Amino acid sequence: MPSLxxxxxxxxxxxxxxxxxxxxxxxxxxxxxxxxxxxxSKPANTALKQRGVEIxxxxxxxxxxxxxxxxxxxxxxxxAVSAGEQLAQIPLATATKAAGVKxxxxxxxxxxxxxxGVQGLRDEKEHVYNHIKQLSLPYTIxxxxxxxxxxxxxxxxxKIDYAIGFKGQTIxxxxxxxxxxxxxxxIGRYVAKIIVDDRTLNKYVFVYNELWKPxxxxxxLEKLSGEKLERKYxxxxxxxxxxxxxxxxxxxxxxxxxxxxxxxxxxYLISWGIRGDNxxxxxxxxxxxxxxxxxxxxxxxxxxxxxKEVLDGKAKGVYAELRELQKQMSAAQK
Amino acid sequence: MPSLxxxxxxxxxxxxxxxxxxxxxxxxxxxxxxxxxxxxSKPANTALKQRGVEIxxxxxxxxxxxxxxxxxxxxxxxxAVSAGEQLAQIPLATATKAAGVKxxxxxxxxxxxxxxGVQGLRDEKEHVYNHIKQLSLPYTIxxxxxxxxxxxxxxxxxKIDYAIGFKGQTIxxxxxxxxxxxxxxxIGRYVAKIIVDDRTLNKYVFVYNELWKPxxxxxxLEKLSGEKLERKYxxxxxxxxxxxxxxxxxxxxxxxxxxxxxxxxxxYLISWGIRGDNxxxxxxxxxxxxxxxxxxxxxxxxxxxxxKEVLDGKAKGVYAELRELQKQMSAAQK
Numbered sequence: 001m002p003s004l005x006x007x008x009x010x011x012x013x014x015x016x017x018x019x020x021x022x023x024x025x026x027x028x029x030x031x032x033x034x035x036x037x038x039x040x041s042k043p044a045n046t047a048l049k050q051r052g053v054e055i056x057x058x059x060x061x062x063x064x065x066x067x068x069x070x071x072x073x074x075x076x077x078x079x080a081v082s083a084g085e086q087l088a089q090i091p092l093a094t095a096t097k098a099a100g101v102k103x104x105x106x107x108x109x110x111x112x113x114x115x116x117g118v119q120g121l122r123d124e125k126e127h128v129y130n131h132i133k134q135l136s137l138p139y140t141i142x143x144x145x146x147x148x149x150x151x152x153x154x155x156x157x158x159k160i161d162y163a164i165g166f167k168g169q170t171i172x173x174x175x176x177x178x179x180x181x182x183x184x185x186x187i188g189r190y191v192a193k194i195i196v197d198d199r200t201l202n203k204y205v206f207v208y209n210e211l212w213k214p215x216x217x218x219x220x221l222e223k224l225s226g227e228k229l230e231r232k233y234x235x236x237x238x239x240x241x242x243x244x245x246x247x248x249x250x251x252x253x254x255x256x257x258x259x260x261x262x263x264x265x266x267x268y269l270i271s272w273g274i275r276g277d278n279x280x281x282x283x284x285x286x287x288x289x290x291x292x293x294x295x296x297x298x299x300x301x302x303x304x305x306x307x308k309e310v311l312d313g314k315a316k317g318v319y320a321e322l323r324e325l326q327k328q329m330s331a332a333q334k
Numbered sequence: 335m336p337s338l339x340x341x342x343x344x345x346x347x348x349x350x351x352x353x354x355x356x357x358x359x360x361x362x363x364x365x366x367x368x369x370x371x372x373x374x375s376k377p378a379n380t381a382l383k384q385r386g387v388e389i390x391x392x393x394x395x396x397x398x399x400x401x402x403x404x405x406x407x408x409x410x411x412x413x414a415v416s417a418g419e420q421l422a423q424i425p426l427a428t429a430t431k432a433a434g435v436k437x438x439x440x441x442x443x444x445x446x447x448x449x450x451g452v453q454g455l456r457d458e459k460e461h462v463y464n465h466i467k468q469l470s471l472p473y474t475i476x477x478x479x480x481x482x483x484x485x486x487x488x489x490x491x492x493k494i495d496y497a498i499g500f501k502g503q504t505i506x507x508x509x510x511x512x513x514x515x516x517x518x519x520x521i522g523r524y525v526a527k528i529i530v531d532d533r534t535l536n537k538y539v540f541v542y543n544e545l546w547k548p549x550x551x552x553x554x555l556e557k558l559s560g561e562k563l564e565r566k567y568x569x570x571x572x573x574x575x576x577x578x579x580x581x582x583x584x585x586x587x588x589x590x591x592x593x594x595x596x597x598x599x600x601x602y603l604i605s606w607g608i609r610g611d612n613x614x615x616x617x618x619x620x621x622x623x624x625x626x627x628x629x630x631x632x633x634x635x636x637x638x639x640x641x642k643e644v645l646d647g648k649a650k651g652v653y654a655e656l657r658e659l660q661k662q663m664s665a666a667q668k
Contacts, residue, residue: 114464114468115464116467117468126450130448130450131450133449133620285470
């Protein structure tokens, strides 16, 4: 059987990187990284090439014909564009349809959130999903829960700061709302199964490893580290004030990344931490299939094992650029 | 087994009337018509009462508490509000959730149309659906195809004018796009099955009787009537110009019903007549279950039999108020 040829946009990102790893590990795919023309010879792409990935330039804001040419030998196209590039998927989806691609995975890959005002990033994705549906483009929408990698706070000793996604986390609401979490490294392994599974065609799939309440994560970290954590709780009203503040800054012309992060983070925390959207029950209500039902034998990373890795200094931080930015901002404020 | 208590908003409309008939015919339901306080003693509601329907006042723009009180003994709430009242369902859905109702059928009951700009009425419904989903309110969305009753043109002899929904119909596109059609009178009979069916909970259901291409409907009518029909075809560009014209009138302050009808009709015709949205294949792609799969033995009205009824003078026109308005406009223009 010839390998399935899979194109991926955003192979250099956190999610895209996990997907490339998952596809290469599965071994059944010819992986094509669809990269900005200017990025084709960057070191990260050279490294991908050495791992057997074809590097193919595509300009998402360029001509439709050129995009169709770049896509027409692909059987699956996966988009893992960055948060700010969601609407660039509109012409990408149009070209993917014209190229006769058999399945498109738009950039979903977030927690379960209903559309219509709960979270701005989710609503941008909805525009893309509506466009896909209007095209009758075969699709699968894969949401992935909250990542292990950004699920835990720093310790007073500072010994796990190296692995912290966002410093200064607080607990949303009362901390007793279950939240579905997934090891970022498992996402690509799930995707490798989903894209060859007829049951997932034209469906929403919710991928997750385990359900954890924030309070229980704090307790686990205390138990395994022997350190005592301060628990700061943040109310819905406080998050709503943060959203309002970000909206006002943006209305006054702010376009900086951190203002966007402020808003999106507060909306995320209301959604999974207080509303409780990010659970398999709610996902099923919304029409999702779940990884537990589809792949009951999937060998996923255990969360407690992951936290031990973190404490052993063996984990890898995520969002390095964001952490660097946060560090610079914090230094500038001192 | 005690009867299921079902409330219906809009029992006096075309769809609502079919639903009341279907529920009463099934015999398993206590039917409660939820009516405007000012309408409770109108002749139409008195007639419903004589058929065993409870008439219960509800004010959709009134207090939540009063609405919850009016809904709390109901197991199912069905909304068949008019086209202009879609957003009044937002507080209705909130109250339905608070009242602990086990299933809500929002006012869908149109053709299959994807959300996101294809048709304005569909997009208003999407706001309501998003609100329902954010509430975790158990729901079923029932779309019903295009009605038999508005599917055919008038004859040159004028003998079926009595039954014509919209006069001056033309054929969208080339007239060869299949369109799913349903006898308005069957809708309530389908709904009576759907609301007691666990398979349809939190699902979209597409109800239809038969698939017909407009050209074949013209041929059928010619064959059965012996009259010759002129076939006027309208292109997508013409419909788009009609939409643009209506948009401009509305931008200039027009709020009249016919301008809205002009736009919505053109959007409908592009959707089912040219895009081909209103088919079981597309509905399934969008995630709908279909009446054919759910109820393969459903005894529906045959379309050819229906057209014979029309020719025999035994059919009933629909949208009497709209037809009257159209007649007055036409007389005023002479």
